[in-house]
Amino acid sequence: MAILEVNNIGKQFESTKVLDDVSFSLEEGNALAIIGSSGSGKTTLLRCLNFLETPDRGSIIVKGETLFDASMPVKEQGKDLRTKRLHFGMVFQSFNLFPQYTALENVTLSEKLLAKEKPDFKQNKKEIYTQIEKHGVELLDQMGLADRMTHYPHQLSGGQQQRVAIARALALKPDILCFDEPTSALDPELTGEVLKVIRGLADQKTTMIIVTHEMAFARDVSDQLIFMDDGVIVEQGDPRQVIDHPREERTKQFLTRYAQG
Amino acid sequence: MFWSVTQSLLGGLLTTFQIFIFTLLFALPLGLVLAFGSISKFRPLRYLIQVLVWIIRGTPLMLQLIIIFYGPGLWLGHNIWSGNEAGRITATVVAFSINYACYFSVIFRGGIEGVPAGQREAGQVLGMTKTQIFFRITLLQMVKRVVPPMSNEIITLVKDTSLARIIAAYELTFAGYSFMKSNGLTWPLFYTGVFYLIFVGILTLLFNYIERRLDYFR
Numbered sequence: 108m109a110i111l112e113v114n115n116i117g118k119q120f121e122s123t124k125v126l127d128d129v130s131f132s133l134e135e136g137n138a139l140a141i142i143g144s145s146g147s148g149k150t151t152l153l154r155c156l157n158f159l160e161t162p163d164r165g166s167i168i169v170k171g172e173t174l175f176d177a178s179m180p181v182k183e184q185g186k187d188l189r190t191k192r193l194h195f196g197m198v199f200q201s202f203n204l205f206p207q208y209t210a211l212e213n214v215t216l217s218e219k220l221l222a223k224e225k226p227d228f229k230q231n232k233k234e235i236y237t238q239i240e241k242h243g244v245e246l247l248d249q250m251g252l253a254d255r256m257t258h259y260p261h262q263l264s265g266g267q268q269q270r271v272a273i274a275r276a277l278a279l280k281p282d283i284l285c286f287d288e289p290t291s292a293l294d295p296e297l298t299g300e301v302l303k304v305i306r307g308l309a310d311q312k313t314t315m316i317i318v319t320h321e322m323a324f325a326r327d328v329s330d331q332l333i334f335m336d337d338g339v340i341v342e343q344g345d346p347r348q349v350i351d352h353p354r355e356e357r358t359k360q361f362l363t364r365y366a367q368g
Numbered sequence: 369m370f371w372s373v374t375q376s377l378l379g380g381l382l383t384t385f386q387i388f389i390f391t392l393l394f395a396l397p398l399g400l401v402l403a404f405g406s407i408s409k410f411r412p413l414r415y416l417i418q419v420l421v422w423i424i425r426g427t428p429l430m431l432q433l434i435i436i437f438y439g440p441g442l443w444l445g446h447n448i449w450s451g452n453e454a455g456r457i458t459a460t461v462v463a464f465s466i467n468y469a470c471y472f473s474v475i476f477r478g479g480i481e482g483v484p485a486g487q488r489e490a491g492q493v494l495g496m497t498k499t500q501i502f503f504r505i506t507l508l509q510m511v512k513r514v515v516p517p518m519s520n521e522i523i524t525l526v527k528d529t530s531l532a533r534i535i536a537a538y539e540l541t542f543a544g545y546s547f548m549k550s551n552g553l554t555w556p557l558f559y560t561g562v563f564y565l566i567f568v569g570i571l572t573l574l575f576n577y578i579e580r581r582l583d584y585f586r
Contacts, residue, residue, distance in 0.1 A: 157493045189495045197493040203486035206585040207508045216504065217494035261586040279494065 110135040110170055110314055111283055117164035117177075118151055118338075125151045126162070127338045133283070133331065136312035140319060140329035140346060144361060148338040149318040150200075153285045156316070157197045158188055169194045169282055196281030200288040202268045204260040210271045211256040214278050215243040221279070246274040250304055266297035270304055277308075284308070286317040302328075322365060326350045334358045373547060373556045380543025381563050383453070387460050387529045387539060392522065394465035399472025406477050417473070424470040429463070430531050436463040437535045456537040460529075468525060475517045479510035512582045519575040523568050540564070 109132035118126040126148045133139050141149045154160040156167060158175070161184065166176040174191045175184060204213050218239045222228055228235060247256055250270040260268050269289055276284055286305065290298040302324050308315065309328045319325050325332060325346060332346035334353075342355045353359045406417045424432065437459040441447035449455035483506050491501035530541035544560035547553040 159489055159492065189497065192493055193495045195493065197490075199486055199490065201484075201486055203484070203490035205487065205490070205505055217491075217496060220496060220500055220504070259585050275494070 108171065109133055112168040113156070113165070114168070115165040116152070116155060116162045116167070118148075118155060118160060118162045125338050126155070129165070129335075129338075129340055131333060131340065131343060133314065133316065135314055137330040138309045138313075138315040138317060138328055139331045139333065140317045140325035141333045141335060142319065142322065142325055142361075143333075143335035143341075144364075147335040149335055150287055152335070153197070153287050153316065153318055156283075156285060157195050158192050159197075193279055194282045196276035196279065196284040198269070198272050198276050198284070198286045198289050200291050202260070202265070202272045202292070204268055204272055204275070206260050209257045209259055210247060210252060210263065210267075210274075211240070211243050213260070213271055214246055214275045215239050217275070218242070218278050243274070243278060246277055247271070249307075250274050251300070264297060265293045266300040269293065269301045273301075273304055273308075282314060284313055284315045286315065286319070288318055288320060290319070290321060322350060322362070334361065336361065373553075373559065376547075377540060377543050377556065377560060377563060380538055380540040380560075381567075383457060383532075383538055384526075384529045384540040384563075384567075386457055387464060387532055387537070388526060390457075390461040391464040391468055391525060394461065395468035395472055398465060398469035400476055402469055402473035403476035403480060406473060407480065421470045421473065424467055429467050429528060430534055432467055433460060433463040433531055433535060436466075453538060456532070456535050459535060460532040460537055464525070464528070468521065471521055472518070475514050475521065476510070478517075479514040480506065482513045483509045508582075512585075515575060515579055515582065519571070522575075523571060526567050526571065527564060 111133040113132070114130050116126050116129040117124070129148070129152060131139070141152070143149050151160060155162045162175065162177055164177045166178075167174045174194065177184075204210075205216070208216060219236065222235045222239060225235070244253075244256065247253065250273060252267060252270055252274070255263060255267060255271075258267075260271070263271065269292075273284075273289075289305065290301050293301065298321070302321065305315070305317065306324075306328050317325065317329065327346075329346045331343070332349045333343040334341050334349060334355075334357075336357050342349055342353060342358045349358065350362065353362055402417055402421070405413050406421070408414055437449060437456070440449070449459045487505050487509065488501055491505050496504070529539055532539045533542040533545065536542070540560050540563055541557070544557040547556040
């Protein structure tokens with residue numbers, strides 16, 4: 108069974124249809140890449156999955172549990188929003204690290220706050236925190252940032268900041284990790300280090316959705332690819348198939364424009 | 369003479385200080401509440417606060433003080449402030465708190481809106497509650513942004529306390545002025561300037577310290 112099922116998602120801002128009847132599913136351990144020009148609805152789709160936007164139509168099902176269904180009463184939709192969000196992790200285009208916290212604090216903050224809700228928190232506070240710190244150190248180490256733990260975001264390069272952001276998103280062990288154009292805000296020479304980390308996560312069979320403009324990367328890393336245009340999925344399937352042999356005219360046009368730069 | 373004047377002025381300074389500190393104590397949280405109200409999704413509340421801020425910023429503080437102090441006696445038929453010094457100081461603090469809360473609210477609103485939406489969103493996707501997002505993420509970034517404009521307002525407040533003379537609260541300027549009437553001495557009034565300068569000097573050092581302490585992040 109698919110870990111994620113997205114059915115007929117629709118979203119409208121004022122009179123503009125941003126998403127229209129978007130459906131797809133994702134298997135556990137797979138990476139899904141979403142490509143398409145700016146304004147095609149890719150980012151809005153990710154934001155819907157993370158409950159930063161509420162879809163007008165459709166449903167979102169994770170591990171068989173319906174997290175969202177537009178036909179549910181509004182009150183029901185907003186229930187346990189925090190818990191629902193935790194199924195997804197989000198890496199933003201502009202990193203959005205918390206500037207007043209060190210790299211390690213950025214990674215551990217949410218875990219520490221959630222730990223407070225555990226029934227045994229008061230008795231085992233010290234051990235729980237030590238455990239969380241250890242986990243944070245491991246994650247940053249995995250991102251190749253062992254020597255940057257106590258740095259503040261402004262002391263880090265864009266690539267380093269984005270890697271901290273990835274560690275932060277991984278800290279809560281989300282079922283599905285979402286990337287919203289993770290390298291678009293980076294200088295070209297810094298994209299490599301971030302892509303390498305994401306590639307590493309794909310090798311470890313992390314379930315991911317990656318919105319990206321890096322065609323070659325999408326083609327190599329993803330197991331499944333979606334091309335979006337004007338809020339609809341134009342074509343989806345095997346990444347090599349879609350990028351090398353697109354069937355739809357709109358996909359062809361987009362890829363040609365892209366190849367021309 | 370110099371010594372007895374100094375003592376007298378120190379007495380006035382105490383009142384000035386009381387007005388200052390209590391106004392801050394009430395106006396800071398009230399300003400934050402008004403700031404939240406002014407960005408609320410509930411329109412009537414937003415409009416109400418906009419009108420309040422317009423009235424308060426649009427009329428002289430001295431006039432507001434007179435209305436607060438004499439208004440109840442004139443229009444409600446009984447004076448709610450006791451006629452002694454404590455009553456005058458209380459009335460002053462009430463008028464000042466309302467006035468300064470309005471100015472603060474505008475500064476706070478700017479501070480809150482200045483924190484990028486991405487900061488709140490990052491907190492949301494990490495499963496934080498609204499309260500956690502405000503206290504753990506937004507607040508400190510907001511404080512950093514509002515320190516310079518707030519220091520301006522707070523320094524203005526020090527000198528605005530002299531307006532309390534209009535309702536005969538015995539604050540620093542009134543203390544200095546009274547020597548002119550009773551002894552024909554003019555220098556005590558000018559001497560009060562030294563007290564204000566020292567007061568503001570200490571505040572300036574304090575604000576510099578806070579700015580330096582918040583310099584570790586950007």
